[in-house]
Amino acid sequence: MLNLFINSVFIENMVFAYFFGMCSYIAVSKSVKTAIGLGAAVTFVQLMTVPLNYLLNEYVLKDGALVEGVDLSFLSFILFIAVIAAFVQLVEMVVEKFSPSLYNQLGIFLPLIAVNCAIMGGSLFMQQMIGTEINNVGDSIVYGLGSGIGWWLAIVMMAAIREKIEYSHIPAAMKGPGIAFIITGLMGMAFMIFSGIQL
Amino acid sequence: MKLSKNFTNPLAANNPVIVQILGICSALAVTVKLEPALVMGLSVTFVTAFSNLVMSLLRNGVPSRIRIIVQLVVIATLVIVVDQFLRAFMYDVSKQLSVYVGLIITNCIVMGRVEAFALANKPWDSFVDGIANGLGYAFILVLVAFFRELFGSGTLFGFDVIARFGYENNSLMLFPPMALIIIGCIIWVHRTINKDLQEK
Numbered sequence: 001m002l003n004l005f006i007n008s009v010f011i012e013n014m015v016f017a018y019f020f021g022m023c024s025y026i027a028v029s030k031s032v033k034t035a036i037g038l039g040a041a042v043t044f045v046q047l048m049t050v051p052l053n054y055l056l057n058e059y060v061l062k063d064g065a066l067v068e069g070v071d072l073s074f075l076s077f078i079l080f081i082a083v084i085a086a087f088v089q090l091v092e093m094v095v096e097k098f099s100p101s102l103y104n105q106l107g108i109f110l111p112l113i114a115v116n117c118a119i120m121g122g123s124l125f126m127q128q129m130i131g132t133e134i135n136n137v138g139d140s141i142v143y144g145l146g147s148g149i150g151w152w153l154a155i156v157m158m159a160a161i162r163e164k165i166e167y168s169h170i171p172a173a174m175k176g177p178g179i180a181f182i183i184t185g186l187m188g189m190a191f192m193i194f195s196g197i198q199l
Numbered sequence: 200m201k202l203s204k205n206f207t208n209p210l211a212a213n214n215p216v217i218v219q220i221l222g223i224c225s226a227l228a229v230t231v232k233l234e235p236a237l238v239m240g241l242s243v244t245f246v247t248a249f250s251n252l253v254m255s256l257l258r259n260g261v262p263s264r265i266r267i268i269v270q271l272v273v274i275a276t277l278v279i280v281v282d283q284f285l286r287a288f289m290y291d292v293s294k295q296l297s298v299y300v301g302l303i304i305t306n307c308i309v310m311g312r313v314e315a316f317a318l319a320n321k322p323w324d325s326f327v328d329g330i331a332n333g334l335g336y337a338f339i340l341v342l343v344a345f346f347r348e349l350f351g352s353g354t355l356f357g358f359d360v361i362a363r364f365g366y367e368n369n370s371l372m373l374f375p376p377m378a379l380i381i382i383g384c385i386i387w388v389h390r391t392i393n394k395d396l397q398e399k
Binding site for chain 1: 228389
């Protein structure tokens with residue numbers, strides 16, 4: 001389990017190994033404070049939806065799980081996204097009620113968590129890993145938490161670097177997204193050193 | 200006139216990937232080889248075009264509070280169609296694309312075009328806009344895949360191109376970080392030509 005956790009945070013980092021959640025990753029990584037807020041929200045949603053979708057997959061979609069001899073797994077895309085969209089809606093309402101300042105800070109990016117590839121990707125990878133790394137609900141919780149934290153780590157690091165380079169002399173055409181991509185690429189290379197670690 | 204402008208704009212000057220920075224997730228992961236990149240580009244074109252068409256037809260009947268969930272259902276249905284089609288007719292490519300076919304649902308280009316264009320325009324215009332944005336996305340995918348396959352494996356579409364001249368494969372090109380760096384360079388070139396896009 002610890003191995004799965006380390007694996008999902010560092011080695012198979014959502015951003016650096018699979019490019020998941022790049023849209024909000026590039027758009028929101030301008031200040032560390034917002035990045036921390038969004039990262040926390042994504043981690044929380046990830047932590048809840050991956051186990052939920054695991055249970056859904058085991059008890060509804062799997063071959064013969066609901067009705068004997070019926071394989072519903074082709075419906076997994078639509079069910080997963082429905083769970084995610086409903087859950088994000090819930091989180092949005094809760095945040096709006098209890099922490100209006102965070103709600104205003106995140107603005108449009110809070111509802112957009114629903115279409116953050118990292119969330120959907122987490123669930124789809126979880127589905128693929130059933131039988132190998134993920135064998136019970138506990139594993140799926142660990143994987144959800146790990147992949148969420150991996151994304152959180154990446155966006156906070158990126159925001160910190162982008163705050164630093166705000167006043168650097170960069171070719172005009174590279175400013176903004178251009179340099180952000182190259183920095184992410186270099187960070188991804190740094191993260192490649194974690195590959196092969198086994199605990 | 201307006202239609203042709205709608206069609207050409209997303210291909211270059213207002214490209215969804217390198218100008219609007221949408222749909223990056225899948226744009227990078229499937230670009231190790233040209234073939235999956237091309238299939239992915241065409242799949243996204245199909246989904247964008249038809250989700251735009253359907254949402255444009257439904258735009259007056261859907262209350263705005265529940266529109267996101269309606270969009271997701273429409274898009275997810277189209278993606279399931281694409282996924283089943285690929286599994287039936289192009290099994291190898293479908294295996295290579297793995298979860299990224301499912302991730303077309305959360306591709307920001309699809310949602311972005313529905314929100315920004317289809318909800319305010321007529322069905323035919325939206326359909327053309329969907330095709331154009333899909334092709335703009337496919338173009339960048341193929342461009343990145345071209346460099347990665349040529350320098351990473353020495354081949355194009357699996358055919359030996361430069362490997363026969365004693366080219367040593369640069370396997371770094373096959374790793375994820377290089378895709379990001381190539382896209383960064385494409386943005387650099389693009390913004391050097393289109394100066395009005397540069398920041399400050």
